Amino acid sequence: MSHDDRTAHSVGEAGNPALRIDVLVSVGRHGLTERARRADLDARALELALQLGEDGRRLNLEVCHAGAPGDDTEAALRDYLGMGLERLNWIHTRESSDVLPVLRDYLRQRDSGSEPRLVLCGMRAEEGEGSGVVPVALAEQLGWASVPGIVAVETVERASDQWYAQVLQALPRGQRRRLRVRLPAILGVDVAAPTPRQSAFGPARRGILEPVAAAGDLQPDASLAAWPLMPAKPRPKRLKIVTASNARDRFKAAAAKADSGGGKLLTDVTPQQGAEAIVALLKEEGVLR
């Protein structure tokens, strides 16, 4: 969807309340050096949120991180500040705490009711378990909608006393799907979302990491304690298993050239007939739109 379509809906609704966006960010880790940095997907989520504000829409943007204090973490969080934020809420937890109730209480506390509300976050964290369950679990506990694989938020509009967001979802094979989501909603941002802007050093230094106390008691993450994470083992490569009972078949399997064999061959046909056969195949596969 182009930029013009988006502005046509949203600009000029100045009387509308500001769009409330919470971005949940986490600490990422560089794949090679293992150095702490902003998490790629979370940075994309923040980028989406910042771009929503560039349309001239009034935005009430808050960024939040829940985690244990540490130098590494602070450096990584400053990467987000360098994207153009003034402050970032940091809920201090312990290394072993479960962030789910903490985040749930945080989001619930800051619910002001009437204004449209979006929560953006990456689909998966880079550190820790990284199972991608947090957005779904948060949405379930809060009773909100949860949509994964978001690449763009097109419009946010009101219809019969309800706020709806029109979003684009990335499908496999580069396809996109348009969805209308009732707000409040938690949107998981996909890798196909726009690349995050560069983090600038000055704003990163100037920005404030604001410590926020967790609402309730910190609860330990029992399952993570019981089943600790360990360095990943290399996955074995799957071997081509030939279940032939005799040497001839085994040899044929080992020496076979990759040919599908059962192909249909159309010789001595007019181009029209050939094209008909191809169109039939394309239709059968459903790639002809």
Next chain:
Amino acid sequence: MSDTDILRRRRDPRLEWMARNRLHPEHSQALATLGLQASGQEPAEWPGPNGLVRRNPHAIGFIGPNGRKRIDRSGAQTGGAAPAARSGDQDKRRLVEIETPAFHIAVVPDTASGRLTAQDRDLFGLARRLADQSSEQQSPEQHAHEQHSHEQRGAVLAVIFGDRVPEGLDEAGADRVILLPVTDAYSPEQRRVALSALEAALTPRHWLLPDTALSGGDLGRRLAISLGERPACGVWRVDFRQDKPQETESVEGAPNSESEWLCLCRSGSGRRDQSRPLPRVVLALAECGEPVVETRHAARLIDPSAVLGAELPTPLARIEDLGAVAVDPAAIALDESEFILSAGNGVRDWEGFHLAAQVLGATEGASRVAVDDGHMPRDRQVGATGTWVSARVYVAVGISGAIQHLQGIQRCDRVVAINADAGCDMVKRADLSVIADSAEVLEALVAQVRALRGEEIEVESRDVA
């Protein structure tokens, strides 16, 4: 008493020599006289007087392509010159039916465009292991008694959304199939409610879903959360526990720790593994198990209304699907594209080719030669030195199919070749080959697709009227 009987009693070496010598002018007569005409009449092997197996090398083998006699000693061929229907052609797989399963293992495959994906098959393989676990535990003697072990076996239940059963569920390893009446549109909430209803009715021991971003992974996470479970995500290995889990091991907040299976979960970044008892909801990566090859299964359809009751509960629909968005095919990365029109050395009419790609809505690809000649940009090159594509349909126009190019299209589902040469390697690889001038075929293709689109538009306008 006929002549042949006499001749059998008394050997005629000359006649036998003529029968052996295929180039002898009277070879066929000699064969007829010796009664060897019909193949397989003379036994190729028989027990000798001392109990030794005697073989007649003249009665076996076949004539090779160069006119010489070949004997295949692999055992695939016995006696007789003509290889009859090879045993490999028949379906040798054992048919397994499970009448009264002790439990269910539910598998919710992704079924991209009505077909099982490779990951789905791996998942069914894993489900089979979990379902057959009771027979795995048995001693080998008991294992031989299929009937006995059946009673303790579980059944693999394939859960399909929609009204079409994908092909090959029996080969993949499904014992039961249930079709849940849910729309094709994106409706994760409705699907989750349908799965929850199934959970209440059948209570499968495990739910297995492919850990894909949108369909299986998301649905599985929703299901697990609604069951109050912590799902195992990114499972890539499942092992049977040799030692019995101890009671003291069970941890508060870690349900189902008494499971007999251990699984290894890969973390989001791929740098950490987590070993844990297999929970009820399992989201598994590709190659989590070996696909079923040796058996076939019943894949019996279950009536959903008998299991779930008349109607599924309808949840609050917070998400509405507004349909697919038209994406510029040229903007899609080549390795992601599902429909590629690829040009090679045989293309002369480049404008016609670009027009065809535009009309068909296909992403453009090219062979190395077309790129080297400057007809196409380098980032469009398909093959070993270019991009390895995984399109669903790959149309190769004027590409002969160098091995480097064929490597690049290994993962494509259907390949169509438009080529002037019927003997090229691409035609051997292709599922459909049209041997004609490529420019004319593309022109006809464009005309037909345009006619098709035109008709569709007409039909729509008539509906509106």
